[in-house]
Amino acid sequence: MTDPVTLDGQGSIGEFDEKRAEAAVRELLLAVGEDPDREGLRETPGRVARAYKEIFAGLYQQPEDVLTTTFDLGHDEMVLVKDIEVFSTCEHHLVPFRGVAHVGYIPASTGKITGLSKLARLVDVYARRPQVQERLTTQIAESLMSILEPRGVIVVIECEHMCMSMRGIRKPGAKTLTSAVRGQLRDPATRAEAMSLIMAS
Ligand SMILES: Nc1nc2c(ncn2[C@@H]2O[C@H](COP(=O)(O)OP(=O)(O)OP(=O)(O)O)[C@@H](O)[C@H]2O)c(=O)[nH]1
Numbered sequence: 001m002t003d004p005v006t007l008d009g010q011g012s013i014g015e016f017d018e019k020r021a022e023a024a025v026r027e028l029l030l031a032v033g034e035d036p037d038r039e040g041l042r043e044t045p046g047r048v049a050r051a052y053k054e055i056f057a058g059l060y061q062q063p064e065d066v067l068t069t070t071f072d073l074g075h076d077e078m079v080l081v082k083d084i085e086v087f088s089t090c091e092h093h094l095v096p097f098r099g100v101a102h103v104g105y106i107p108a109s110t111g112k113i114t115g116l117s118k119l120a121r122l123v124d125v126y127a128r129r130p131q132v133q134e135r136l137t138t139q140i141a142e143s144l145m146s147i148l149e150p151r152g153v154i155v156v157i158e159c160e161h162m163c164m165s166m167r168g169i170r171k172p173g174a175k176t177l178t179s180a181v182r183g184q185l186r187d188p189a190t191r192a193e194a195m196s197l198i199m200a201s
């Protein structure tokens with residue numbers, strides 16, 4: 001069993017309880033006036049439970065699990081991975097929000113860097129949890145700062161929230177932008193350079 005995640009108070013049960021999720025989905029179907037025993041819905045609680053297990057898999061992972069491959073390359077200039085696809089779940093309505101993340105950092109002078117794919121894996125660890133976009137953004141920035149100990153980090157996330165598109169205010173297409181900037185990337189010139197690379201198409 002994986003240790004319960006304690007970062008920012010997220011996660012406490014330690015592992016996904018599939019039977020409980022299945023019972024809850026069955027109950028929800030009854031609550032909306034559906035018949036969970038009809039042909040088309042019979043397998044649905046089990047399917048939804050398995051889907052949630054995937055969608056919230058990040059509750060049972062830590063950033064250290066994915067930021068594993070670090071090299072000493074002596075590279076101490078900015079590394080930026082743009083347009084990392086984000087699929088997450090709004091913790092207020094449990095509906096998706098999706099978009100892209102841009103993750104950049106300036107390695108320490110010793111040049112401790114990570115594999116590029118690991119940045120995308122890190123995004124997934126935090127995206128696969130019940131989330132708000134602001135917390136997702138800062139968790140990515142702070143875990144990079146503590147694990148790679150770089151000179152600076154920038155994380156910019158742009159997402160459309162289904163809770164604003166398909167219900168409620170119903171504004172499809174509205175995008176939310178959040179950023180978290182740490183260390184030397186707070187310097188206005190460095191930050192401007194990073195932002196111009198992020199915004200360039
Ligand atoms: N700051 C922030 N707000 C979010 C995020 N995802 C959803 N929300 C907002 O969370 C708020 C929840 O507001 P409530 O008034 O409690 O819920 P509601 O009555 O369903 O709100 P409406 O969506 O306005 O109908 C809404 O304004 C959502 O747009 C997020 O990632 N960050």
Ligand SMILES: [Zn+2]
Nearest residue numbers: 090092093163
């Ligand atoms: Zn929402």
